[in-house]
Amino acid sequence: MPALRTSGGGEVGRENAVPAWPVIGLTFEDNAAVADAAGVGEPIRVAAYPDLATASASAAAAAARRLNVARCRVQGVGPDGEVWVMVVDAEAETLEDLDGGAAERHAASGRGSKLSRRMSVIPQRWWLVIGVAAVAVAGIAVVVIPRGVLPAPATGPIAEDEVPVPDAGQLPVSAPAGWDTYASWVIDSAKPGAAAILAGDDILVLADGADVIAVDAETGQERWRSGTSGDVTALYAPSGTDVIFAARSNTGVSVLDRKTGTVLTNGETTAQEIVLGDVPYAELPGQAAAVLLGTSWERRQVPATAVPVGTVDAGLVSVSVEQGNLWVTTSNNPVLPPAVPLQAPADGLKLSRTVAFVDGNLILAWADRFGPQTFTIDAVSAAGTLERVGTFDATGRSSGGASVDALSGLVGIGSLLLDVDSQTVTESEQGTVVASAGYGWTEQAGNNRVRIAPDGSTLPLRSSAVIPDVILPNGQAVVRAARGSDGNAYYVLEVQQPTETATPEPTPTDGKGQ
Structure with missing residues (x-):
């Protein structure tokens, strides 16, 4: 192996020739090595054949070739959160420790020695866990990639006078009631997979594939644009904070700085479902879940027969319809807190389903042998106490799925629109109601x-x-809609002005016969 010389004349390993950037992220999940090429393209997965050590080197080498570098730093994250810094050789497909001793230890060359070199790089205590069902697939599979591994914002903050105002346009489909089809500005998006949100009163946050874009809510001028590690499917900006959460389907949550767009972390996980809120949570296999506190996931045990429904502060709220109980877990202690019985609103009613959890309010449906009878609203505290704040009739009403507009405190329950704050309910005769943007909208079917x-x-x-x-x-x-034959866009629509009714001009016959 070629050697470099230090300023003092001694030899050191060639790891000193490896630049600080880019950095490839290396994690392990589902019996495969996963290499993230510093946010360029989708992560590279290599199945563990003949072993995970070989797969790790192959995945990291493929990521380096994507970045068009011969040697590159690799930052691996073990199942216990330990970080291991390495160097990948893209041509030889080998991994080495990023320290002088490791470089000397891995100085052997030739195809026959590659596997032993790869094996010696990964800490032995990792293999004890990785070798059992590949990072305990049936248990928690949560890894937080350190900030050094993450892609930097694609552009970062941009001087306002350098950013053009987006063009106006015409919405190609029917506008919602109350707004004109004229759009004061339009922002193209190849993959607008997430609903637009407000972060405060001045920033509108949009998604385009793996990019998160912040624009001025008044002018549409871009403030920053940042790349995450996968296509963004949901956005959320907790009030009173300086962060924005970007969920990537069930693979993780990226945390971005609201002012600059800097990616603070990509919280990677293998979840069954991820739900955003003031404290996001991920439902994991094996009666487990995790809550995102700051930039780190913390595991929570979910009681048997229960499912997580939301969070209150750092506590995970889980409900068992079968047992009629609720738990608020605030740690990973295997000893669960006492169960809180869910009180029926009347004798003879049994809990039938959890409808929604909105801003600390748990909405439940209660039924008897004739079907749904009552909905209840209970405020849940972080201490695990319940306070009944409202009930409303469910007799003969739809028991379909629920849609939630958390910002406005609205819930669409089948054909009902519930305002959680005022506890008022409106029933639609036009079918299923979707809660969004401060209103209920009936489904897109029929002309009524x-x-x-x-x-x-x-x-x-x-x-x-x-x-x-x-x-x-x-x-x-x-709103989101198609733009042209091969694109999509976010359209910002003007409020529709009422049309004045013209006063007819008098005719020659007016006034006759009086």
């Missing part, structure tokens, strides 16, 4: 669709009209 306000008033809605993601402080609505 309506938009329902929380006070119960309605406006007719065209059958093909889109549903807004969010309404800006100035009243404009943000």
Whole structure:
């Protein structure tokens, strides 16, 4: 192996010739090695054949070739969160420790020695865990990639005078009731997989594939654009904080700085479902879950027959319909806190399902042998106490799925629109209600669709009209729709002005016969 000389004349390993950037992230999941090429393209997965050591070197080498570098730093994260820094040789497909002793230890060359070199790089205590069902697939599979592994924002903050205002445009489909088809500005997005959100009153946050984009809510001028490690499927900005959460399906949550777009961490996980909120949580295999506190996941045990429904502060709220109990777990202690019985609103009623969990309020459906009878709303505290704050009738009403507009405190339950704050309920005769952007919107079927306000008033809605993601402080609505034959875009629609009724001109016969 070629050697380099230190300033003092001694020889050191060639790891000193490896630049600080880029850095390839290396994790292990589902019996495979996963290499993230510093956010360039999708992560590279290599099955563990003949072993995970070989797969690790192959995946890291493939990532280095994607980055067009011969040698590159690799930052591995073990099942216990331990970080192991290495160097990959893309041509030889070998991994080496990033320290002088390791470079000397791995100085052997030739194809026959590669496997032994690969094996010696990964800490032995990793293999004790990795070798058992590949990072305990049936248990928690949560890894937080250190910030040094993450892709930097694609552009970062941009001087306002250097950013053009996006062009205006015309919405190609029917506008929602109350807004014009004229869009004051349009932002192209190849993959607008997440609903637009507001981060405060001044920043509109959008998604385009793996990119998160922040624009000025008044002008549409781009403030920053950052790349995450996968396609963004949901966005959330907790009020009163300086972070934005970007969920990537069931593979993790990226945490971004609201002001600069800097990716603080990519919280990687293998989850059955990820739900965003003030404290995001991930439902994991094996009656387990994890909550995202700051930039790190913390594991929580989920009681048998229960499912997680939300979070209160750092506590994970789980409900068992079968047992009629609730738990709020605040640590990974295998000894669960006492179960909290869920109180039926009347004798003879049995808990039938969990409807929704909105801002600390648990909405439950209760039924008897004739079907749904009552919905209840209970406030859940971090200490695990319940307070009944409301009930409303469910007799003869739809028991379909629920949609939640957490920002406005609205829940669509089948054909019902519930305002959690005022505990008022409006029933639609036009079918299923979707809660979004501060209103209820009936499903896109038939010609009798309506938009329902929380006070119960309605406006007719065209059958093909889109549903807004969010309404800006100035009243404009943000919707997603196709743009042209091969693209999509976010459209910011102007409020529709009422049309004045013209006063007819008098005719020659007016006034005759009086």
